[in-house]
Amino acid sequence: xxxxxxxxxxxxxxxxxxxxxxxxxxxxxxxxxxxxxxxxxxxxxxxxxxxxxxxxxxxxxxxxxxxxxxxxxxxxxxxxxxxxxxxxxxxxxxxxxxxxxxxxxxxxxxxxxxxxxxxxxxxxxxxxxxxxxxxxxxxxxxxxxxxxxxxxxxxxxxxxxxxxxxxxxxxxxxxxxxxxxxxxxxxxxxxxxxxxxxxxxxxxxxxxxxxxxxxxxxxxxxxxxxxxxxxxxxxxxxxxxxxxxxxxxxxxxxxxxxxxxxxxxxxxxxxxxxxxxxxxxxxxxxxxxxxxxxxxxxxxxxxxxxxxxxxxxxxxxxxxxxxxxxxxxxxxxxxxxxxxxxxxxxxxxxxxxxxxxxxxxxxxxxxx
Amino acid sequence: xxxxxxxxxxxxxxxxxxxxxxxxxxxxxxxxxxxxxxxxxxxxxxxxxxxxxxxxxxxxxxxxxxxxxxxxxxxxxxxxxxxxxxxxxxxxxxxxxxxxxxxxxxxxxxxxxxxxxxxxxxxxxxxxxxxxxxxxxxxxxxxxxxxxxxxxxxxxxxxxxxxxxxxxxxxxxxxxxxxxxxxxxxxxxxxxxxxxxxxxxxxxxxxxxxxxxxxxxxxxxxxxxxxxxxxxxxxxxxxxxxxxxxxxxxxxxxxxxxxxxxxxxxxxxxxxx
Numbered sequence: 069x070x071x072x073x074x075x076x077x078x079x080x081x082x083x084x085x086x087x088x089x090x091x092x093x094x095x096x097x098x099x100x101x102x103x104x105x106x107x108x109x110x111x112x113x114x115x116x117x118x119x120x121x122x123x124x125x126x127x128x129x130x131x132x133x134x135x136x137x138x139x140x141x142x143x144x145x146x147x148x149x150x151x152x153x154x155x156x157x158x159x160x161x162x163x164x165x166x167x168x169x170x171x172x173x174x175x176x177x178x179x180x181x182x183x184x185x186x187x188x189x190x191x192x193x194x195x196x197x198x199x200x201x202x203x204x205x206x207x208x209x210x211x212x213x214x215x216x217x218x219x220x221x222x223x224x225x226x227x228x229x230x231x232x233x234x235x236x237x238x239x240x241x242x243x244x245x246x247x248x249x250x251x252x253x254x255x256x257x258x259x260x261x262x263x264x265x266x267x268x269x270x271x272x273x274x275x276x277x278x279x280x281x282x283x284x285x286x287x288x289x290x291x292x293x294x295x296x297x298x299x300x301x302x303x304x305x306x307x308x309x310x311x312x313x314x315x316x317x318x319x320x321x322x323x324x325x326x327x328x329x330x331x332x333x334x335x336x337x338x339x340x341x342x343x344x345x346x347x348x349x350x351x352x353x354x355x356x357x358x359x360x361x362x363x364x365x366x367x368x369x370x371x372x373x374x375x376x377x378x379x380x381x382x383x384x385x386x387x388x389x390x391x392x393x394x395x396x397x398x399x400x401x402x403x404x405x406x407x408x409x410x411x412x413x414x415x416x417x418x419x420x421x422x423x424x425x426x427x428x429x430x431x432x433x434x435x436x
Numbered sequence: 437x438x439x440x441x442x443x444x445x446x447x448x449x450x451x452x453x454x455x456x457x458x459x460x461x462x463x464x465x466x467x468x469x470x471x472x473x474x475x476x477x478x479x480x481x482x483x484x485x486x487x488x489x490x491x492x493x494x495x496x497x498x499x500x501x502x503x504x505x506x507x508x509x510x511x512x513x514x515x516x517x518x519x520x521x522x523x524x525x526x527x528x529x530x531x532x533x534x535x536x537x538x539x540x541x542x543x544x545x546x547x548x549x550x551x552x553x554x555x556x557x558x559x560x561x562x563x564x565x566x567x568x569x570x571x572x573x574x575x576x577x578x579x580x581x582x583x584x585x586x587x588x589x590x591x592x593x594x595x596x597x598x599x600x601x602x603x604x605x606x607x608x609x610x611x612x613x614x615x616x617x618x619x620x621x622x623x624x625x626x627x628x629x630x631x632x633x634x635x636x637x638x639x640x641x642x643x644x645x646x647x648x649x650x651x652x653x654x655x656x657x658x659x660x661x662x663x664x665x666x667x668x669x670x671x672x673x674x675x676x677x678x679x680x681x682x683x684x685x686x687x688x689x690x691x692x693x694x695x696x697x698x699x700x701x702x703x704x705x706x707x708x709x
Contacts, residue, residue: 073557074523074556075520096586114644114647115644116599118637120596123641155589167568171566173560174478176562242485265595283626286631286633288634289630289634291638294634413706414489418493422496425497429501429503
C-alpha cells in the first residue's frame with residue numbers, strides 16, 4: 069500500500085504532508101502530557117521496530133500461493149494507544165522511505181495518512197475500542213479476573229478482541245485503499261479510470277484485510293492472555309493501574325469526552341482532504357464546458373488568439389505543478405525521431421560524465 | 437531472504453561515513469536538494485519524457501562524485517520498481533492513442549507514459565538514496581529537530597532505527613528455529629502467526645523496559661534536556677544546533693536549483709523535437 073513518488077503530483081504530496089504533519093504534531097503533544105509517562109517512548113520504539121520486523125516475515129496466503137505481510141496500524145494502536153501508535157507507525161514509514169525506498173519522499177504524507185492516521189486515529193477509537201471495550205468484559209477481566217480464572221469471562225473478552233480487530237483492520241484497509249485511489253487519481257498520472265481503480269483496489273485490500281485482521285486478532289489475543297494490562301493501558305491511559313473489578317472505566321465521563329476529540333480532528337482533516345482532492349480532480353478533468361467544446365470542434369481547447377497569449381499560456385502550462393490531465397493534444401505528442409535521438413544522446417552523455425568522474429577519482433586515489 | 441534484509445537495513449548508512457565532496461555538504465543543503473529534485477521530477481507531465489531525460493545528469497554526476505557503488509543503488513531501485521511498473525504497464529495497455537511511428541512500430545501515448553513513470557521512479561529513488569547514503573542518520577534526525585519536529589517523534593525515529601537490527605535478528609532466529617521444526621513447509625503457517633508475532637511483541641516489550649531502566653540508570657532525563665533549551669542533548673549528541681550553512685554551499689545550492697527550474701521551463705530536448 070506504499071505509494072511512490074512517480075504516481076503523485078506535487079500538489080497532492082504537499083497537501084497530504086500538511087495533514088499528516090498536523091496529525092503527528094497533535095499526537096506528539098498528547099504524548100507529552102504527564103499522564104502518558106515518557107517511559108513509554110522506548111516501548112513505542114520497540115513496538116515500532118517489531119512491526120517493521122514482523123513485516124519482513126512473509127506468510128503464505130491460503131489458496132493463492134502468494135505471500136503477504138501485516139500492516140500493523142491497528143496492532144500498534146491497540147498496544148500503545150492511538151497517538152503513540154500513530155507516532156510509531158509514522159516513524160516506521162519514514163525509515164522505510166529513506167532506507168528501502170518503500171514509498172516515496174514526496175508521497176510520505178500520503179503514506180502516513182493512509183496507513184497511520186486512518187487506522188490509529190479513525191479505525192481504532194471508532195471501531196476497535198467501541199467493540200472491544202464497550203461494556204466492561206475486557207477491563208473487568210484484566211488483572212483480577214484473569215488471575216482468579218473466570219474462564220467464561222476471558223473467553224468473551226477474547227471473542228470481542230477478535231471481532232474488534234478483524235472489523236477494524238478491514239475497515240482501516242478499505243478506507244486506506246480508497247485514500248490511495250483518490251490521491252492517485254487526483255494526481256492524474258495513472259491512466260486507470262477512477263471506477264476501475266476502485267474495483268481493482270478494494271477487493272484486493274478486502275482479502276488482505278481479512279488475513280491481516282485474523283493475524284492481528286491472534287497477536288492481540290496472545291498478548292492479552294500473557295499481559296492483559298498492555299491492551300487496557302493503551303485504551304485507557306488514565307486508569308492504568310487502578311482497574312477495580314466490576315467498575316466501568318470505559319464509560320466514565322472523562323474518557324468519553326477524551327475519545328471524542330481525535331474523532332473530530334480526523335473528521336475535520338478527512339473533510340479537508342476530500343475537499344482538496346475533489347477540487348483538484350475537478351480542475352484536472354476537462355470540465356463540462358471544455359468537453360462540449362471538444363465535441364463541437366474536435367479539440368479540447370480553442371485555438372489561442374495571438375502570439376502573446378500563446379506564449380503566456382505556454383509558460384503557465386510549463387510552470388503549473390499540477391500536470392494537466394488532458395495533455396494529449398499538447399507538446400507531449402510532439403515527440404519525434406529527433407527527440408528520441410536527443411534523449412538517447414543525453415543518456416549517453418550523462419553516463420559518460422559519470423564514468424569520467426569515477427575514473428578521475430580512481431586515478432587520484434591510486435596516485436595518493 | 438530475511439537475513440538479506442537485516443543486512444540491507446544499514447547498508448546504505450554504512451556508506452555515509454566516506455569522505456567526499458558530497459558527504460561534506462551541509463545536511464540542510466542535501467535535504468533541500470533532494471526535495472527540490474523530487475518536486476521538479478514529479479512535476480513533469482506524464483507524456484513529457486523528453487523534459488525528464490536531462491535530469492538523469494543529477495544521479496549520473498552525484499553518484500560517482502560521492503563514490504557510491506552503483507550496484508547497491510540499482511538493486512535497491514528494483515525493490516521500489518514493481519508498483520510503479522504495474523501502474524505504468526496499465527497505462528500502456530489502456531492508452532492506445534498512437535503518438536509516433538518508428539518504421540513498423542507504432543509507439544502509443546500509453547507506452548510513453550509507462551516509460552515516464554519508470555524514469556520518474558528511478559530518479560526519485562536515486563535522489564532519496566543519494567541523501568541517505570551520504571548523510572549519517574543522526575545528522576538527518578538533528579535536522580528534523582531544527583525544523584521543530586517534536587522531540588518525542590525524533591527520538592522515536594532514532595530509537596526505532598537502532599532497534600531494527602536487534603529485533604530483526606531476533607525475528608530471524610525465531611523463524612530459523614520455526615523452520616527447523618517444520619520441515620517441507622514454506623514460511624510460517626497462518627495459524628502460528630499469532631503466537632509467533634505475539635511472542636516477538638512480548639520479547640520487545642520486555643526489552644524496551646530493560647533499555648529504559650538502563651537509560652535512566654545512566655542519567656537520561658528528557659525533561660532536563662529540554663529545560664536547558666538544549667534540545668540536542670536529548671539525542672546524546674554534542675553539536676550545536678545553530679550552525680550557518682557555508683556561503684559557498686549556499687550559492688551552489690541556488691545555482692543547482694536554478695538549473696532545475698530552467699530545465700523545467702525550457703526542456704532543452706523538446707526544442708529538438
